[in-house]
Amino acid sequence: MGADILLNIKNLNVVFTGPKGDFHAVKDICFSMGKQKIGIVGESGSGKTVTGRAILKLLPASARISADAIEFNGQDILNKSEKEMRGIRGKGITMVMQDPRYSLNPIRTVGRQIAESYLAHRNVSGKEAVRHTLEMLEAVRIRKPERVYGLYPHEVSGGMGQRIMIAMMLIPEPALLIADEPTSALDVTVQLQLLAILDDLVTRRGMGLIFISHDLELVSSFCDRVIIMYAGRIMEVCEAKDLHQSRHPYTRGLLNCLPRITGNADLLPTLKRDDAWLKASFSY
Numbered sequence: 501m502g503a504d505i506l507l508n509i510k511n512l513n514v515v516f517t518g519p520k521g522d523f524h525a526v527k528d529i530c531f532s533m534g535k536q537k538i539g540i541v542g543e544s545g546s547g548k549t550v551t552g553r554a555i556l557k558l559l560p561a562s563a564r565i566s567a568d569a570i571e572f573n574g575q576d577i578l579n580k581s582e583k584e585m586r587g588i589r590g591k592g593i594t595m596v597m598q599d600p601r602y603s604l605n606p607i608r609t610v611g612r613q614i615a616e617s618y619l620a621h622r623n624v625s626g627k628e629a630v631r632h633t634l635e636m637l638e639a640v641r642i643r644k645p646e647r648v649y650g651l652y653p654h655e656v657s658g659g660m661g662q663r664i665m666i667a668m669m670l671i672p673e674p675a676l677l678i679a680d681e682p683t684s685a686l687d688v689t690v691q692l693q694l695l696a697i698l699d700d701l702v703t704r705r706g707m708g709l710i711f712i713s714h715d716l717e718l719v720s721s722f723c724d725r726v727i728i729m730y731a732g733r734i735m736e737v738c739e740a741k742d743l744h745q746s747r748h749p750y751t752r753g754l755l756n757c758l759p760r761i762t763g764n765a766d767l768l769p770t771l772k773r774d775d776a777w778l779k780a781s782f783s784y
């Protein structure tokens with residue numbers, strides 16, 4: 501495996517066990533990436549979040565994760581203990597969750613939470629952590645960072661909450677950031693602003709990014725490569741620039757389903773699904 505491979509996943513499977521039997525949420529996922537921007541796209545329920553959380557082993561006890569390999573920077577993380585995983589989360593890999601409001605502690609100021617996230621991973625003084633937190637808030641383009649530092653989570657808007665989460669996940673300087681639909685709750689202008697901030701930070705810091713989204717058009721304009729998921733499986737992996745030439749019927753369906761600003765919503769084609777997609781194994 502080359503030294504430039506950041507993450508290597510081979511045949512990742514996640515099965516949830518429940519009173520009604522097993523549910524196979526992620527099936528034989530394989531991909532590897534360097535310091536790149538990889539998009540994971542698919543309709544709701546296709547297994548994007550479960551894949552992201554499986555990499556960090558942040559799944560409920562009812563989830564069984566198995567794989568031939570989950571390697572991060574050449575280390576096997578599949579067999580790491582929870583204690584060892586705490587060493588990986590932070591400096592190694594962090595994840596911005598789909599709804600950041602549930603990830604922030606409501607009774608602590610946002611600044612303190614970001615500073616604590618830094619202190620947990622770096623051996624620095626409290627004063628240095630505060631200084632760096634203010635810098636990080638500025639890096640995600642929050643104006644008046646001193647004022648925002650002292651706000652409680654309920655006092656910030658959705659867009660600002662997302663930026664705060666991104667600041668909190670970037671401050672330990674992870675080698676890989678997993679961002680799970682970090683912009684989908686935001687309006688288009690704020691969305692594009694946030695993507696520009698992420699793009700800039702990823703390029704300047706030389707990080708890897710896994711960007712999870714259901715918006716194929718957005719992902720293809722932002723990422724280097726796109727993984728397309730359906731029913732827990734990878735349907736295809738496309739270089740972003742080749743996406744529009746894809747011949748896979750599901751990918752074509754996703755492309756055609758995109759609402760266009762100028763289009764007529766009544767004419768959106770319905771996405772036809774084909775069980776044959778589940779039988780054909782993906783090769784790359």
Ligand SMILES: Nc1ncnc2c1ncn2[C@@H]1O[C@H](COP(=O)(O)OP(=O)(O)O)[C@@H](O)[C@H]1O
Pocket residue numbers: 516523525542543544545546547548549550551560562
């Ligand atoms: N904790 C859980 N227990 C049981 N099933 C789950 C759990 N979390 C997710 N799933 C199921 O796994 C599938 C994939 O979910 P998810 O990865 O969240 O999809 P998405 O692509 O929308 O992010 C869904 O069918 C979902 O219902």
Ligand SMILES: [Mg+2]
Pocket residue numbers: 548549550598680
């Ligand atoms: Mg999800």
